[in-house]
Amino acid sequence: MTTMASVSMPFASGLRRLFGNRAMLFGAIILAIVILAALLAPWVAPYAPNKLSIINKLKPPSMTNFFGTDEFGRDIFSRAIFAGRISLLVSLGVVVISTVLGVILGVAAGFFRSLDAPISRLLDAMMSFPDILLAIALVAALGPSLTTVILALGITYAPRLARIVRGSTLVLRELPYIEAAVAMGLPTWQILARHVLLNLASPILVQATFVFASAMLAEASLSFLGVGVSTDMPTWGTMLASGREYMNNAPWLMVFPGLAIVFSVLSLQLLGDGLRDLVDPRLAKES
């Protein structure tokens, strides 16, 4: 129950706790590096991601190519940086869609008793599909593109947020000040916007961070399978898929894109864990 401690905390004490939690700080720094590298890709990457140089093909890591080159002589380091853009863009889109859907469904189920049973059963049904499988099916139905991958994963992860939001809303609804607001005859939308949604911010933020991490892993899997984002820009998943064929002679083709995924996802997990501890110190002692 992550809701009850969601009282807004003074900024300074929040910062102090952030720096007190070394794991979370580590996560935040890694994530900042990944985001900055992606945003500043054209300036950070030493080469254009698709620049061919056949004479330099399959070169091991060196001072000119930090992560080596691929079968077309393209610089893996530059490609990995540009791939971060797609990965972050997709994951961010997924977080936005799943949060919007999740909040609507979760608040509706938690606040309006008559809607609880139908929405909860629908969420149960949606969560019966393994995430990748549901996303693959949706991408197959909608056609593979950046938008459909975001949409498919957004729909796939919406129930996770909806469950958390529903649980928190159920608790909030019983609190005296919400009952008072209802008794005072405040319009429902005002109660929801002012009193319910604001108090849901912390649990949503925590869960959204974990969805961000899952979306990143899922996007990589979809790209690896060849059913993901189809652009001429590399993604970590497609880099691994094409690097596979050369992994006997050029293991760096699979090492670096894989590490990029691991570090990005790890940073989000650390951040999510730290945020959860900040929001609900009761849980901190358990993990």
Place this chain on the structure above:
Amino acid sequence: MARIVQALLKRLGGMAIVLALVVTVVFIIVRVTPGDPAAVMLGSDATPEDIAQLRTKMGLDAPLLMQYGQFVLGILQGDLGQSIFLNQPVTTALAARAEPTFFLTLFSILIAVAIALPVGILSAVKRGTIFDQIVVTLTMVAASVPSFWLGLILIQVFAVGQGWFPASGYGGPETPFLERLHHLVLPAVALGVVNSALITRFTRAAMLDVLGDDYVRTARAKGAGEGRVILKHALKNAMIPIITVIGLSIAMLVAGAVVTETVFGLPGVGNLVVSAVLRRDYPVIQGALLVVAAIYVLINFIVDMLYILVDPRVRL
């Protein structure tokens, strides 16, 4: 006893509703395809006659409600439709590929539990020690590793490098059973290790929760040995969240199996789905989704029933 039966019936009712919704969701997914699914499936060189023929074959000409009715009726009769590209019933295609997926999932969950239970328990008992800190860090890292990437690394090290295990394939029906299972070692380790992370964390948290409880202190005060306190008194009470997360992990394992099967070239359900997606073989996608989700719902039901066995206080 009557209450157990009542709880059972209530759960069965809930399961039926969720299954009905699963069927509806699967039906909708294929129908949200922009344009004509038949045209999409046949590609750009199909003639209008071909498309019309496939539409009739797939029953896409009928009104939507009628299509839904036929879909449900078919499922009730065990008919999941006909694969367009394999030219065989979807149920046959799924059955032919069930074995590798079943054993892959089974072995992965066994590996995950075999790692997670002892490590999680020990980590909770030795809370705050270096061992505990290493476990917490490793579970965090393991949860961030894509299972397909770990699979690629295992292939590189243990198949290509050491030659201990085959790098891909499964062998046909004529291959001896044990040899077929030999093909599953690396993929099962890849999936199992990644999925052990979550179960370890839950086991640790659940054990920490109960280790501080009064009855554990009482048991210790009575002079019960530490092993007995941990395994009999604490673990028994920590089992509910642990069982729940194992149940949840099975869904994650199936999702992981889709990708892992592709990495290891295993002819399982995951591989079937991926090739069906690439060929737009909608009936196969639809059938596989349905079967996997139904199995998941069933596992959840079994998990709920296990609660009753493990904890007599639970009466749902």
